Amino acid sequence: MNLVDFxxxxxxxxxxxxxxxxxxxxxxVLLSLGVGIILGSLLLTDYSAGNAAVYIGTTVKSVFIEDGxxxxxNMSIVAFLVLLGMMTALLTLxxxxxxxxxxxxxxxKSGKGAKLLAAFLGVFIFVDDYFNSLAVGSISRPVTDRFxxxxxxxxxxxxxxxxxxxxxxxxxxxGAYIMxxxxxxxxxxxxxxYSALGAYLRLVxxxxxxxxxxxxxxxxxxxxxDIGPMRDSEINAACGKSAKSxxxxxxxxxxxxxxxxxxxVSDLILPIVTLIIATIAFMLYTGGQALASDGVEFNVxxxxxxxxxxxxxxxxxxxxLVVSLLTVFKQGLPFSDILNTLWIGAKSMSGAILILIFAxxxxxxxxxxxxxxxLSSLVQGNINPQWLPVILFLLSGAMAFATGTSWxxxxxxxxxxxxxxxxxxxxxxxxxxxxxxxxxxxGDHCSPISxxxxxxxxxxxxxxxxxxxxxxxxxxxxxxxSCVGFVVLGMTASxxxxxxxxxxxxxxxxxxxxxxxxxxxxxxxxA
Numbered sequence: 001m002n003l004v005d006f007x008x009x010x011x012x013x014x015x016x017x018x019x020x021x022x023x024x025x026x027x028x029v030l031l032s033l034g035v036g037i038i039l040g041s042l043l044l045t046d047y048s049a050g051n052a053a054v055y056i057g058t059t060v061k062s063v064f065i066e067d068g069x070x071x072x073x074n075m076s077i078v079a080f081l082v083l084l085g086m087m088t089a090l091l092t093l094x095x096x097x098x099x100x101x102x103x104x105x106x107x108x109k110s111g112k113g114a115k116l117l118a119a120f121l122g123v124f125i126f127v128d129d130y131f132n133s134l135a136v137g138s139i140s141r142p143v144t145d146r147f148x149x150x151x152x153x154x155x156x157x158x159x160x161x162x163x164x165x166x167x168x169x170x171x172x173x174x175g176a177y178i179m180x181x182x183x184x185x186x187x188x189x190x191x192x193x194y195s196a197l198g199a200y201l202r203l204v205x206x207x208x209x210x211x212x213x214x215x216x217x218x219x220x221x222x223x224x225x226d227i228g229p230m231r232d233s234e235i236n237a238a239c240g241k242s243a244k245s246x247x248x249x250x251x252x253x254x255x256x257x258x259x260x261x262x263x264x265v266s267d268l269i270l271p272i273v274t275l276i277i278a279t280i281a282f283m284l285y286t287g288g289q290a291l292a293s294d295g296v297e298f299n300v301x302x303x304x305x306x307x308x309x310x311x312x313x314x315x316x317x318x319x320x321l322v323v324s325l326l327t328v329f330k331q332g333l334p335f336s337d338i339l340n341t342l343w344i345g346a347k348s349m350s351g352a353i354l355i356l357i358f359a360x361x362x363x364x365x366x367x368x369x370x371x372x373x374x375l376s377s378l379v380q381g382n383i384n385p386q387w388l389p390v391i392l393f394l395l396s397g398a399m400a401f402a403t404g405t406s407w408x409x410x411x412x413x414x415x416x417x418x419x420x421x422x423x424x425x426x427x428x429x430x431x432x433x434x435x436x437x438x439x440x441x442x443g444d445h446c447s448p449i450s451x452x453x454x455x456x457x458x459x460x461x462x463x464x465x466x467x468x469x470x471x472x473x474x475x476x477x478x479x480x481x482s483c484v485g486f487v488v489l490g491m492t493a494s495x496x497x498x499x500x501x502x503x504x505x506x507x508x509x510x511x512x513x514x515x516x517x518x519x520x521x522x523x524x525x526x527a
Contacts, residue, residue, distance in 0.1 A: 003044045003055075003368060008377050012369040015040035016402040019362060020448060033358035033449060040365035059364045063357055074360060076310030077130065077451075081349045081356075081458075083317030087271060088138045089345025090324040093338070094331065095263015096271075101142035103265045111147035115221040118144060118154060122161025123214070125276060126169045129452050130313065132162035137459025139272055150237035151462035152230060152470040159456035159471060160217045163406065163441050164210035170200050170301060178410060182433065185418035189426065199430065205495055206434030208482040208502050209393075209442045215506065216478050225513040230470040257341055262331045271324040279316030283307040355464070359404055359449045366403050385424040389431045390486040392417055393439040397479065400443025404450045409440040431489050438482055445475045477513065481505045 006012040019036025026032060037056060045051035063074055091097050108114055118140035125132045137158055144154045166174035183196035194202065205211070219225060226234045287303030296302060328338055383391065392413065400409040413436040421429040444450045448468045457467040485502030492498065 004046050006043070006369045006374075008370075008374050010374065011043060012366075012371040012374045013402065014043065015362065015369060016366055016371060016404075016449075020402070030354060030358055033355070033362050036362050037358070037365055040362070040369055044365070044368055056361075059361050060357070062364060063360045073310045074356075076314050077356070078353055080130065080310070080313040080317050081134075081353055081455075082346045083314065083321050084134050084138070085347075085349035086342045086345035087275070087317065087321045087324045089257060089341045089348065090321070090328055090338075091138065091268050091271060092257045092259055093333065093341045094267040094324070094327045095260035096265070096267030096269075096327065097138075097142045097263075098259050099263040099265050100139070100268040101146050104143040105146055108143060108147070111144070111149045112221060112224075114140070114143045114147045114149055115153065115157060116218075118157045119161060119217050119221055122158060122217075123165055126165040129162040129166045129174065130455055132166070133158045133452065133456045133459040135272060135275065135459075136161075137456075137461070139268070141460065148237045150230075150233040151460045152233040152466050153226075153237075155457045155460035155462040155467040156230070156471045156474065157217055157221070158459050159445060159453060159467070160213050160474070162456065163444060163452055164213045167210050167406075167437055167441055168204055168207060168214075170304070174407075175200065175304065178414075178437065181410060181414045185415060185429075185433070188415075189418060189422045189429070191426070191429070199433070202430055203434045203437060205499055206431055206485075206489065207438045207441075208434075208485040208499075209438035209478055212478045212481050212502065212506050213441070213445070213475070216474055216510075219510050220474065220513075223510070223514060225510065225517055227513055227516050228470070228473045229466070230473070231517070233466065233470055257344060258337075260328070260331055260333060267327040271320050271327065274323045275316055275320030278319035279312055282312035282315040283309065286312055349458070355454050356451055359451055359454065362449060363403060363405060363408070367408075371399075371402055385428055386490040387487075388420060388424070388428060389435040389490040390483055392420075392432050393435040393442070393482060393486050396436045396439025397443035397446075400440045400450075401447045402443075404444070404447045406440040406444035406450070406452070409443065410436065413440065427493060428490070431486070431493070435486050438486075442475060442479050442482065446472055477509045478506075481509055 015036045018039055019032050022028075022032035022035055037059070038052070041052040041055045041059075042049075045055055062071065064071055104114070104117070108117060118136060121136045121139060122132060125136055137154065140154060140157075141151075144151075163174075167178070169175050170179065179196040179200050182199050186192075186194075186196060186199060284300065284303045284307070287307035288298045290306035290308070291298055291302050294306075325338070328341075396409050396413045399413065400406050403409065414433060417432040417436045418429065421432050444452060446468070447453060448465065453468060453471075454464060457464040460467070481502050484505040485498045488501040489495065489498035
């Protein structure tokens with residue numbers, strides 16, 4: 001079956017735009033993604049219904065089977081979701097979540113403290129964004145619920161600490177992946193004054209979006225900067241109408257599990273800590289195995305660079321699940337209750353898994369439509385080099401938003417940025433690479449079809465479109481701050497001056513948000 005070539009065609013934007021627009025209007029994620037998949041399939045097969053059906057079947061099959069074998073990456077993420085759902089259900093059955101909520105209630109005296117707990121956990125658990133969102137969500141959700149913090153606010157905290165921390169830390173799945181791309185770029189352009197790790201560390205202060213997205217989480221939490229849809233969610237939660245009782249898309253059903261009265265805080269903490277340690281250990285182990293097979297001596301950064309993230313998550317999830325089982329077995333709970341709880345936990349992730357399958361499918365369609373190639377072509381031409389960092393930031397954001405993947409955007413845009421710097425000014429190499437990293441995370445944060453965004457709403461058990469709508473104003477505000485930084489960086493080539501300029505812009509944005517929040521509060525009091 002021959003597919004229509006949409007290279008450098010504006011029509012390649014149609015499927016993602018339709019899917020995104022329909023998702024925002026209808027608030028029905030699966031329907032919107034399905035329409036995008038069908039539209040893209042029809043375009044690719046020259047409107048042949050039969051060929052489109054075959055193409056869709058092949059595309060969906062590739063989610064599960066690739067090159068004649070199981071698609072190990074996709075299936076490992078699905079398996080990890082199921083394991084984490086089962087583990088979360090067991091933590092509820094053991095009474096650990098309730099015990100932790102009681103413990104936190106005695107020590108955390110306000111909703112602000114509950115939100116800060118989630119934010120600090122999000123910062124410290126930076127190994128992988130999937131793991132971050134789901135694990136921190138399961139720990140924090142009982143505490144934030146106790147203080148009537150909206151699920152939308154929790155989802156925002158999860159999303160805006162997970163990816164930004166992962167992209168800033170070399171010892172993470174994101175850091176390892178990015179360094180492999182950067183290493184190739186440095187070799188291609190004959191740059192030897194610093195290694196891939198050295199380049200990565202130099203990029204950290206230039207990744208304005210990630211840095212200020214993290215700072216924005218703490219500013220929003222500390223100063224109660226609730227604006228737009230987030231303000232409505234927080235008001236509803238304060239009135240006892242938590243986001244969990246709002247419009248549901250079938251993804252975040254509450255677990256109908258009777259909690260044990262014998263639960264202890266350790267019944268929650270021990271499985272979670274074990275999960276974290278086991279996941280890191282398996283990441284080092286699988287990375288070490290890859291190094292050994294290549295005849296390379298073991299080193300931590302090399303292990304993270306070559307690790308099998310998917311299988312490490314599965315292995316860590318299995319160890320965490322075993323420890324969770326031990327916590328309920330030691331209480332002497334009926335075996336039938338444990339089996340029923342495992343089924344409920346696995347089933348609770350079915351909606352999120354469905355969305356991921358649809359998101360992966362439309363990602364394949366968008367790849368075949370060459371949407372990324374068209375967007376990247378927009379930067380070609382006679383452009384003043386000083387504007388390239390901010391242009392690449394915006395273009396990478398648009399690409400990540402349209403395709404729903406920051407990693408895919410890294411793979412496409414980082415080499416393009418390297419080539420453009422090589423053709424114009426090698427001194428702009430790092431600023432342009434930093435702009436791509438920042439823009440990719442920005443677009444990913446705004447996209448309803450992003451898997452990391454989906455998993456953040458899953459971790460908070462928040463309606464997915466509610467999460468996207470409430471996070472968008474903050475993402476756009478941080479993007480504005482980032483634009484200031486990249487404009488100054490392109491004009492001055494000074495990291496210090498550009499960071500100072502973006503810091504000043506960040507303070508101004510927070511001040512405006514504070515004024516808006518106070519004005520809304522005064523309006524409500526008058527009403």
